[in-house]
Amino acid sequence: MQAANATELTRARVRSAWMFLLPMIVVLALVAGWPLVRTIYFAFTDANLSDIGSYSFIGFANFLEYYEGEWFGLLVDTDWWRAVWNTLWFTVISVSIETVLGLVVALTLNAHFPGRGVLRAAILIPWAIPTIVSAKMWGWMLHDQFGILNDILLSLGLIAKPVAWTASPDTAMWAVIMVDVWKTTPFMALLILAALQILPSDCYEAAKVDGIHPVRVFFRVTLPLIRPALMVAIIFRALDALRIFDLIYVLTSNSRDTMSMSVYARQQLVDFQEVGYGSAAATALFLIIAVLIALTLTFGKVRLGEDVR
Amino acid sequence: MNTRAIIGASAFVLASAFAAMPGNAATVSISCGAVGLELELCRTGAEAWAKQTGNSVNIVSTPNSTTERLALYQQLLAAGASDIDVFQIDVIWPGILGTHFIDLAPHSKGAEQAHFSSIVENNTVDGKLLAMPWFTDAGVLYYRSDLLEKYGEKVPATWDELTATAKKIQDGERAAGNDGMWGLVFQGRAYEGLTCDALEWIDSYGGGSIVDSEGKVTVNNANALEALTLASSWIGEIAPEGVLNYAEEEARGVFQSGNAVFMRNWPYAWALGNSEDSPIKGKIGVAALPKGGAEGKNTGTLGGWQLAVSRYSENPEVAADLVMYLTGPEEQRRRAVEGAYNPTIGDLYEDPAVLAANPFFGELYETFTNAVARPSRVTGAKYNQVSNEFWNAVHSSLSGTATPEEALTQLESSLKRMSRRGW
Numbered sequence A: 001m002q003a004a005n006a007t008e009l010t011r012a013r014v015r016s017a018w019m020f021l022l023p024m025i026v027v028l029a030l031v032a033g034w035p036l037v038r039t040i041y042f043a044f045t046d047a048n049l050s051d052i053g054s055y056s057f058i059g060f061a062n063f064l065e066y067y068e069g070e071w072f073g074l075l076v077d078t079d080w081w082r083a084v085w086n087t088l089w090f091t092v093i094s095v096s097i098e099t100v101l102g103l104v105v106a107l108t109l110n111a112h113f114p115g116r117g118v119l120r121a122a123i124l125i126p127w128a129i130p131t132i133v134s135a136k137m138w139g140w141m142l143h144d145q146f147g148i149l150n151d152i153l154l155s156l157g158l159i160a161k162p163v164a165w166t167a168s169p170d171t172a173m174w175a176v177i178m179v180d181v182w183k184t185t186p187f188m189a190l191l192i193l194a195a196l197q198i199l200p201s202d203c204y205e206a207a208k209v210d211g212i213h214p215v216r217v218f219f220r221v222t223l224p225l226i227r228p229a230l231m232v233a234i235i236f237r238a239l240d241a242l243r244i245f246d247l248i249y250v251l252t253s254n255s256r257d258t259m260s261m262s263v264y265a266r267q268q269l270v271d272f273q274e275v276g277y278g279s280a281a282a283t284a285l286f287l288i289i290a291v292l293i294a295l296t297l298t299f300g301k302v303r304l305g306e307d308v309r
Numbered sequence B: 001m002n003t004r005a006i007i008g009a010s011a012f013v014l015a016s017a018f019a020a021m022p023g024n025a026a027t028v029s030i031s032c033g034a035v036g037l038e039l040e041l042c043r044t045g046a047e048a049w050a051k052q053t054g055n056s057v058n059i060v061s062t063p064n065s066t067t068e069r070l071a072l073y074q075q076l077l078a079a080g081a082s083d084i085d086v087f088q089i090d091v092i093w094p095g096i097l098g099t100h101f102i103d104l105a106p107h108s109k110g111a112e113q114a115h116f117s118s119i120v121e122n123n124t125v126d127g128k129l130l131a132m133p134w135f136t137d138a139g140v141l142y143y144r145s146d147l148l149e150k151y152g153e154k155v156p157a158t159w160d161e162l163t164a165t166a167k168k169i170q171d172g173e174r175a176a177g178n179d180g181m182w183g184l185v186f187q188g189r190a191y192e193g194l195t196c197d198a199l200e201w202i203d204s205y206g207g208g209s210i211v212d213s214e215g216k217v218t219v220n221n222a223n224a225l226e227a228l229t230l231a232s233s234w235i236g237e238i239a240p241e242g243v244l245n246y247a248e249e250e251a252r253g254v255f256q257s258g259n260a261v262f263m264r265n266w267p268y269a270w271a272l273g274n275s276e277d278s279p280i281k282g283k284i285g286v287a288a289l290p291k292g293g294a295e296g297k298n299t300g301t302l303g304g305w306q307l308a309v310s311r312y313s314e315n316p317e318v319a320a321d322l323v324m325y326l327t328g329p330e331e332q333r334r335r336a337v338e339g340a341y342n343p344t345i346g347d348l349y350e351d352p353a354v355l356a357a358n359p360f361f362g363e364l365y366e367t368f369t370n371a372v373a374r375p376s377r378v379t380g381a382k383y384n385q386v387s388n389e390f391w392n393a394v395h396s397s398l399s400g401t402a403t404p405e406e407a408l409t410q411l412e413s414s415l416k417r418m419s420r421r422g423w
Helices: A004-041 A079-110 A116-122 A131-141 A148-155 A172-197 A201-210 A214-242 A246-252 A261-271 A275-299 B002-020 B039-051 B066-076 B094-100 B116-121 B145-149 B159-175 B192-204 B222-233 B241-245 B248-256 B269-272 B316-326 B327-339 B345-348 B352-357 B365-367 B376-398 B402-420
Strands: A065-067 A070-071 B027-032 B058-061 B086-090 B130-137 B140-144 B183-186 B260-265 B284-287 B301-309
Touching: A070 B260, A079 A172, A079 A214, A079 A275, A079 B260, A079 B327, A116 A275, A131 A172, A131 A246, A148 B002, A148 B376, A172 A246, A201 A214, A201 B260, A201 B402, A214 A275, A246 A261, A246 B345, A261 B066, A261 B222, A261 B376, B002 B269, B027 B039, B027 B316, B039 B058, B039 B159, B039 B316, B066 B086, B066 B094, B066 B192, B086 B316, B086 B376, B116 B130, B116 B301, B130 B316, B130 B327, B140 B145, B140 B269, B159 B183, B159 B222, B159 B260, B183 B241, B183 B248, B192 B222, B192 B376, B222 B376, B222 B402, B241 B248, B269 B284, B301 B316, B327 B345, B327 B352, B352 B365, B376 B402
Parallel strands: B027 B058, B027 B086, B183 B260
Antiparallel strands: A065 A070, B086 B301, B130 B301, B140 B260, B140 B284
């Protein structure tokens, strides 16, 4: 009797849960699901932007095709693989730097000192500026002839002649990474700070009583406790970094040295009007991100189902 | 709250009333470039037309980079948007965008016959006049006449002479205290502008035009290699490394602030370089681009912009009328005098007012009429991909990530792959 009641209740709760979820699922299906399905669909066609209405199915030819003794398609395109490499490199380096800096900033802001509220708000400014604006702004600051960065470094005597930050293949990617770090470290700091603030104070008091060195406390107590939140923050950032577009496009345009997967896909889709081939690239981008996130979740032992504590 | 609602409602009623008003007064939107004085001249021209005809006109400014502008247009036109009626299009685009424009022949009443026939032919696809020539362009060499005089040098006739002269003056000026002095600036960013610049180097050495008129890939040849090798040697020597990320306006910025001896640019930079607030006013000269060696030739890449009317326009008749007004002789004369935009009407090159404002128009008439065309006709809709491969190859050679030989060999193979099923 009691069991039957519980089942009845569970069923009712499941039903109402679905009712609440339904609008969300419908909206997601419309704004995310449909474009995704459409893109994957186009990846198997020869659609062209000049006449998007007429296209035919060409199977896997956009990905790989054998024609007159040579291989063609996305999977043998060196530009594509360079874009994949650029994106991965950018993601690993920028997210690593942002995590470390974000951690430092969060620990600092977690301490009690006068003016903390103002400082917390101020540090969010780079994050609040639209990327396109900050990219343009940095573009001018990094300019080789009029840029303020070269001016400062020259007057300090650190460099002998102006560096063409965004033009030289040696520094272009680093310039992009630098701007990205400047922009998104506040985001990391904010997420980590939120985790720091709900840490129980008793561990720290115990550590203090026992006279443990603060560095040891950080590695043995703080880091393990904020690890789940930190992993979520890293995954958020990595997802964002893997589809980087605007910053690279504004700072270095379509240059091959810094081209990311998204810039490549856009170039094919819009500049070259190859909607089919560009969709193939977009689909590959989607798959790569999905696989990487799955790997991170598995090896990072993050269970998204659990509450972040 | 109430007042605001009333104001809002009445504004809405008024707006709908205007929108529904019958009659001839129409609103036409025109996209104009914003490089140099372009936007201002476009605005004054279009407003003069609006005043004359009683219509009104919206000016839409577009990105400076040709490559980005094309991307914007492609998205607008592919969506069939009626937001822009008149498009300012590049000389290489009729093949790419042609399907979206109306035939202007019924509206032009033969006016196109006064324009350069090569451009009219370029704008005619499948017998349809898709765009009216507005202004033409060819790459030219700007030089600092005061500096050449100071160092007893003459205007260089070949690229080798230019390299030597630039180096001499650059070193001399730096020794005299101007650390920021450079010999040459041009458009070296990985975009369409680099295709124009590099095509000039190659063509001046007799190295062809990337793909010949038969559609055969010709770019990997000894002359092209010689040209590219010389150009690659400039970076860091006479041209700043930053030139690898310069478009037209960045190059002009360096030249006009007095920090470069030579500049490759389009004619528009003349009017700005001689404007009131220009530090180098009256100290600049314009010449044809140097020859590639003694056997080479003077050349310049054919540029220039056309006006086309969108197929999706709600007022194609009115829009076509605006196009005919703006491309007419009066407006072209005004643009030449005020902004150094090259007319596409041959007669205007003998017009005293035009020649007084731009003395070099007369001397360089040959350059403007014999400019080398990019292979956009033969490669059609694929032109943008060809150009992208080309500028990337040149860019990798200039930046030193590949040798000129490697860049050209790789370029040849990718262009051949691209044309595997014909252009």
